[in-house]
Amino acid sequence: MSSDSSGNIPFMQRLLDSPFVLLALGMVVPTMLYTVWGVVEILSIPVAP
Amino acid sequence: MANFRTCPDTGFKIDLQADKLIKWNAVTAVVFLLVGGLFGLLVALTRWPAVHLLDAELFYLALTAHGLDVLLVWCIFFEIALLYFTSAILLNARLVWPKLAWIGYWLMLGGAAMTNVAVLQGDSSVMFTSYVPMMAAPHFYLGIILFAVGALLGCAVFFATLHMARKERTYEGSIPLVTFGGMTAAIIAVFTIVTGAVILIPTFVWSLDMGLIPEIDGLIYRVIWWGMGHSSQQINVAAQIACWYAIAAILFNAKPLSEKVSRTAFLMYILFLQLASAHHLLADPGLSAEYKIFNTSYALYLAVLGSMIHGLTVPGAIEAAQRKKGYNNGLFEWLAKAPWGNPVFSGMALSVVLFGFLGGITGVIMGTEQLNLIIHNTMYVPGHFHGTVVVGTTLAFMAISYWLVPTLWQKEMVFPGLAKWQPYLFGLGMGCASIFMMGAGTLGVPRRHWDIAFADSPIGHIFPEAANLMMGLAGVSAVVGSLGAGIYILNMVGTILWGKAKVPAPAAAEPTTAATPSAATSYGGAGTMAVPGTFVLAMVFLTTFVLYYFVNWKYLAGVWHLS
Numbered sequence: 364m365s366s367d368s369s370g371n372i373p374f375m376q377r378l379l380d381s382p383f384v385l386l387a388l389g390m391v392v393p394t395m396l397y398t399v400w401g402v403v404e405i406l407s408i409p410v411a412p
Numbered sequence: 413m414a415n416f417r418t419c420p421d422t423g424f425k426i427d428l429q430a431d432k433l434i435k436w437n438a439v440t441a442v443v444f445l446l447v448g449g450l451f452g453l454l455v456a457l458t459r460w461p462a463v464h465l466l467d468a469e470l471f472y473l474a475l476t477a478h479g480l481d482v483l484l485v486w487c488i489f490f491e492i493a494l495l496y497f498t499s500a501i502l503l504n505a506r507l508v509w510p511k512l513a514w515i516g517y518w519l520m521l522g523g524a525a526m527t528n529v530a531v532l533q534g535d536s537s538v539m540f541t542s543y544v545p546m547m548a549a550p551h552f553y554l555g556i557i558l559f560a561v562g563a564l565l566g567c568a569v570f571f572a573t574l575h576m577a578r579k580e581r582t583y584e585g586s587i588p589l590v591t592f593g594g595m596t597a598a599i600i601a602v603f604t605i606v607t608g609a610v611i612l613i614p615t616f617v618w619s620l621d622m623g624l625i626p627e628i629d630g631l632i633y634r635v636i637w638w639g640m641g642h643s644s645q646q647i648n649v650a651a652q653i654a655c656w657y658a659i660a661a662i663l664f665n666a667k668p669l670s671e672k673v674s675r676t677a678f679l680m681y682i683l684f685l686q687l688a689s690a691h692h693l694l695a696d697p698g699l700s701a702e703y704k705i706f707n708t709s710y711a712l713y714l715a716v717l718g719s720m721i722h723g724l725t726v727p728g729a730i731e732a733a734q735r736k737k738g739y740n741n742g743l744f745e746w747l748a749k750a751p752w753g754n755p756v757f758s759g760m761a762l763s764v765v766l767f768g769f770l771g772g773i774t775g776v777i778m779g780t781e782q783l784n785l786i787i788h789n790t791m792y793v794p795g796h797f798h799g800t801v802v803v804g805t806t807l808a809f810m811a812i813s814y815w816l817v818p819t820l821w822q823k824e825m826v827f828p829g830l831a832k833w834q835p836y837l838f839g840l841g842m843g844c845a846s847i848f849m850m851g852a853g854t855l856g857v858p859r860r861h862w863d864i865a866f867a868d869s870p871i872g873h874i875f876p877e878a879a880n881l882m883m884g885l886a887g888v889s890a891v892v893g894s895l896g897a898g899i900y901i902l903n904m905v906g907t908i909l910w911g912k913a914k915v916p917a918p919a920a921a922e923p924t925t926a927a928t929p930s931a932a933t934s935y936g937g938a939g940t941m942a943v944p945g946t947f948v949l950a951m952v953f954l955t956t957f958v959l960y961y962f963v964n965w966k967y968l969a970g971v972w973h974l975s
Binding site for chain 2: 375376378379380382383385386388389390392393394396397398400401402404405406408
């Protein structure tokens with residue numbers, strides 16, 4: 364793929380052709396939605412008196 | 413400076429370092445399949461009520477070793493081999509950082525050996541999940557950490573090779589779909605390993621008992637551990653689907669119906685598949701309904717959509733390729749004329765069907781909060797994951813091995829007659845084991861329990877007779893499946909050690925790229941959606957899915973005497 368034609372490439376194709384952007388998304392989305400959200404909910408449980 | 417050879421069968425330009433690393437990782441994987449499979453057979457023979465082979469202590473030891481060796485070690489060693497294959501070989505490129513890849517290999521091997529030693533010493537029978545406050549020996553955790561670091565290095569080599577191949581323009585346009593599937597597996601692997609490090613490193617320090625970390629919170633452990641434990645199985649799903657596409661391309665030169673749609677389906681995996689980890693937490697206190705339902709339903713369904721796209725497009729690609737060759741009579745001539753005696757095809761076909769019907773549908777059932785309550789922590793759960801990891805992933809890996817081993821080693825299969833039957837024996841044996849385990853789970857039989865008769869318990873419980881029958885049939889089926897696994901291992905080891913060298917056909921004596929399965933090495937779709945047979949099969953699947961879903965709601969209503 365030549366860089367001078369990259370402006371004509373659809374956004375989704377550019378996204379899917381970017382392994383490191385996908386790697387970042389694959390880390391951030393589950394980390395936030397699964398891990399961080401879950402841990403925050405548990406840490407929010409009040410401590411028993 | 414990389415050295416290459418040209419494969420006489422396929423015309424692939426193979427980096428010799430990649431060649432060696434693929435072979436070592438694949439062989440090591442098969443050795444651990446043997447070890448883990450033997451432990452699995454012992455577990456099955458213990459849970460078979462009429463046999464009840466091991467005493468309680470040995471049972472939990474065998475269960476721990478079985479889980480670790482097959483769920484983690486066999487799968488990930490094989491996946492590292494696949495990552496090097498889908499990057500260096502399919503992209504016609506050199507493998508970047510081979511020394512790092514070897515360090516990764518030895519770390520994985522050392523770590524796996526260390527954890528196995530810890531388990532065999534008898535004081536680390538904490539099962540695969542190693543839930544706190546159960547404490548294993550420190551080298552149990554350290555071994556898993558070293559194994560994970562090694563796998564992470566393998567992923568780094570894969571991404572570096574992808575980057576370098578693009579920079580050196582070893583391929584045109586976008587990466588092929590099989591490589592994209594490998595990349596999806598690698599991305600999920602990085603999330604899995606990082607999450608594992610977050611929980612296993614403090615757990616290791618806690619196990620040293622030096623007071624640095626006096627306790628690990630059980631709830632937080634479970635949330636983070638399952639981010640690793642379940643996601644490790646999602647690496648398998650992505651890798652197995654890459655194998656399906658690879659086999660369709662290799663055997664039929666089949667291109668996906670739409671490469672864009674298939675890549676988008678993999679994107680669904682990258683974003684959402686790991687969230688399914690939350691279905692293990694559906695009965696946990698402390699987590700809100702919003703968290704549970706969002707992760708296991710709304711987000712998971714997007715990943716399930718991805719699976720259903722792959723389930724449609726893999727057979728669809730084969731149908732399109734077969735119809736192009738003239739198999740156009742009726743709805744299913746293309747399928748009837750497929751090479752059912754070739755274990756590469758039959759293993760893949762069984763993997764697609766069994767994974768969809770057994771592993772896929774039941775995964776959605778378990779991910780529905782209300783339905784989960786009727787089968788949570790029962791035998792239904794191992795029934796489900798034997799429908800994914802065993803008859804889905806393991807069978808797909810076996811299928812591609814029947815092509816990969818003779819091609820890379822340039823040897824004839826040592827027992828071709830047995831190889832023809834092996835996928836059926838293993839697939840149907842383990843498929844039935846999965847069904848009977850789920851049947852027992854529906855009747856309430858607990859998972860991980862040495863004795864469902866509760867012989868020494870002050871408060872007993874008697875399960876329906878059908879539950880004992882189901883457990884017995886699961887045991888018989890597991891023995892049949894183990895026989896199938898044994899034949900696979902014998903064939904692989906035998907071919908590598910004693911297989912006759914392949915004699916190149918006269919036309920292939922000079923390396924040629926004419927036989928290169930171009931659908932595996934290039935980007936592009938089949939350009940047709942005229943696959944009526946596949947759409948009929950998809951409707952059969954969807955009807956089964958809907959019926960089974962409602963049957964489970966009926967079960968749930970029965971629990972509360974609402975119907």
